[in-house]
Amino acid sequence: MTMNVIGKPVARVDGRDKVTGRALYAAEFNQSNQAYAVIVNATVGLGRITGIDQAAVAKMPGVLSVLSHLNAPKLAYRPHKGSIDPKTGERLHVLQDEAVRFHGQPVALIVAETLDSAERAAAALRITYEAQRPIIDIADPDARAIVPESGRDHTRGDAEAAFANAPVNLKASYDIARENHNPMEPHATVAVWKGDKLTLWSKSQYVVNEQAEIAAIFGIPLENVQVICPFIGGAFGTSLRTWSHVTLAAMAARVTQRPVKLALTRKQMFFTTGHRPRTLQHVAIGATQDGKLTSLIHEGTGETSRYEQFSEALVASSSYLVSCPNVTTRYRLAALDTGTPVFMRGPGEASGVFALESALDELSYKLNIDPIELRRRNEPKLDEGVNKPFSSRSLIRCYDVGAERFQWLNRMPQPRSMLDGRLRIGIGVASATYPAYQAQSSARVRLLASGIAEVEVAASDMGPGTYTSMTQVAAETLGLPIDKVRFSLGRSDFPPAPSHGGSWTMASVGSAIRAACISVLEEAKKRPSTDRPLEATATTQRDAGVAGRFSMHAFGAVFAEVAIDPDVGTIRVRRALGVYGAGRIINPLLATSQCTGGMIGGIGMALMERTVLDRRDGRPVNAHMADYLMPVNLDTPKIEVQFVDEVDPHVNPLGVKGLGEIALVGMAPAIANAVFHATGKRIRRLPILLEDMLHA
């Protein structure tokens, strides 16, 4: 294998199509004779529908159909749980009964000739409810605590006893706000039935799952559903699951016998398409005077809905990120009257590592040990949670490289010791980690007589550059130049790929493509001259033996510098650096871009993002881009990314660990730690707002 394409900063192969508008997104697949559907959402937070005046709006101009539980087709809702769906509970059945489970639940659907007509009718539809007060606050004593069936508790040694006997200890609690994904592209589906066959042009990070889910909901054979999604305008996890709007689009198309387009509004993106759950966490740490951990207790509770148990790896990293003989982690859920959460970039780890890394930072000041030195003293030799060696772990190297580049040694160690004019300056650091997963994936390669290689996988590209990086893998393996490879994705009739999340796309899809390319080359050797295309399909997954022998994770060190106005409290990130050991980097240009975006997401988590619910009816009050703040350019002045060389022969044949998730992990604690360094004030609630700084 010649190494001339992998590792090179190849520009996006789809970049020209994107900037010229030739790349089509779900809502742009307009069909002739297309009708438009608009969802009507519940305006109460819990209760039931007592009346819907459908007749009044059915007569409005352009209205084709008004659907609610009163007249909507009863759908099969056959059992189906894809890898993303919660294992416990049952998905929302839409327009099937009178129950309102949360504010914003779809309760009716208007289908009309034009979007305007549908919107008008949706606004005019009068619905009456019998409303109850919802429980929407995770801290509400009436919220039902659940031990999740996914069971992620971990115990080694006796953490309680070790904590009680520790020479130094600390306890702290952390509260992280609910976040919504807010990608640029809203959810959208264009649905077309031809007889019993359904085609969906639909925003999805997992087209084969959307195919299976819709087939199950409508009770039709899998092969009758085709899902197409060539481009995604950002997703961050919100398009991993197939939400109710996809069902509604297909229902509307079936009822009206017309192609139907359904796109969510920005406000609707806060209702039924998942969110990063609010979490409450408690961390207790015991240590020796020289900073060696003797006890770590990490407990966390996350929001879920009443009808499904959404769980994520909130406290999991505390079992392996630091060395400690006595560890207990506990993960619980609080069932609320809300829609089911879903994975949001860096799911679990981003929230859990905030708590652990904030506590470690606090310990470092208590012991008067440099925060990086504290991590060094607690660097494990193996994954103590599972008693296996790491396939590779470059955390300390990331700290060393980052400390040098960020000029850590120029930092004054004492809190409140650095000033720039009037501004208080703080520099903080935190670890980042995320598992290096690999899932089963297939890929097909066709070598044409013209010298072109066609590669097909039902994968997705929500922005990291899957089109480009997979083209590189195929070109490298086949020994072809980039422009001889045509890589296609986003169709459910292509060889199946796993969900486009969890930072496993390159490990999974890339490995399958590599295997298919190797296989087609062998085929070519057998049939050196032929006019017919040569084709090979391969399916790969992680070698079970290797998986049993090693613990596989990516690690990173994240640095942040903040400037805080001591009078009015404004907090601005001045510069940030993320250094990652994530195996082989297929394309440093894309990888840097991906990490920059993840770090900016972390700035949002640290300083801005929160979905605020009205306690009276569970309404997301700031469901608007002017009110749900995310960083803009001025908030992200200097973001730098660096990768340490890391050769991992175990994770997968490509040696890659994935980057999308880890890039958001670590940023929020680095910022919170910098805020402490600047002000001496420890903020354990995210986002940290200027009002938190007024007495700092």
Next chain:
Amino acid sequence: MIPFTITQAPSTHEAIQAAAAGGRYIAGGTTLIDLMREEVERPDRLIDINALPLKHIRAEGPDLIIGALARMSEVAVHPDTRRLHPVIGEALIEGASPQLRNMASMGGNLLQRVRCPYFRMLDAPCNKRIPGSGCSAIDGLNIGHAILGTSDQCAATHPSDVAVALVALEATMRVQGPQGERTFPVEELYRLPGDTPHLEHTLLPGELIVEIRVPGLSYSRRARYLKVRDRASYEFALIAAAAVIDLDGGVIREARLAVGGAGTRPWRLRAVEQALKGKRLERATLEAAARTAVEGARPLSGNQYKVELLPRTIVRALELAGEIA
């Protein structure tokens, strides 16, 4: 969006006639169209006034004259603005985004509607939208709401940045209407919510803002607009302050001060101005004077921080204007 008609007014006279007959003016549309899409605003007739000759920006002696249809971005960078009243440019640049500033007119900016989230939610009570329906914010989310000039019916702030600067500078506005022309201070454009929060301004039916006049001020270059918010750009003020000061040595001869994000309308602080008169420009003096700004403040559940933030912002704006920090 509810269907509507739109006609272009060829002259000011005809525009006023059409408005007197029930039409609504539209200029940049950056507020109105947004609210129409959400059916918060439901005009059936729009009068496009963009062709009217009201786009001028010029100096008249020491005064700055701004046509009601001048765009925010044009006014911000105009040499006469920069020369005569730089604080207006600063306030404009701190507002909105470049795209919005290119579209939004000065008259429309002064008349923009409140940003209270419940005002935009048709399914939530709002006294401003439906008089007597109740206020969702007072017992709900009120992080951004006012602490001054509130009533039990409404606590929404007026969102304009430039209005704060204009109020501090004692700008006046000329309006024309079916009953003729009148001129009055920009400050008097805004009503307190009281028991009638649906009435936001004092324009009579059909009246059209044609021009803003900012009177010359010998010390207008010693002025700053400080806008405080969690995001560095593209966010409405949590608190903002426009400060203009006349210094004699280190002593304040006179000061002008108005704040945004604190009151239910752009809020002139005459008591603070009085308290500053004849005092030295130094932190302790400024703090003592600024403290009086929150006398009588009525914070809600989520905006107590403004009681602390308001005086601090005033102090900083005064220090910036006086160039002492």
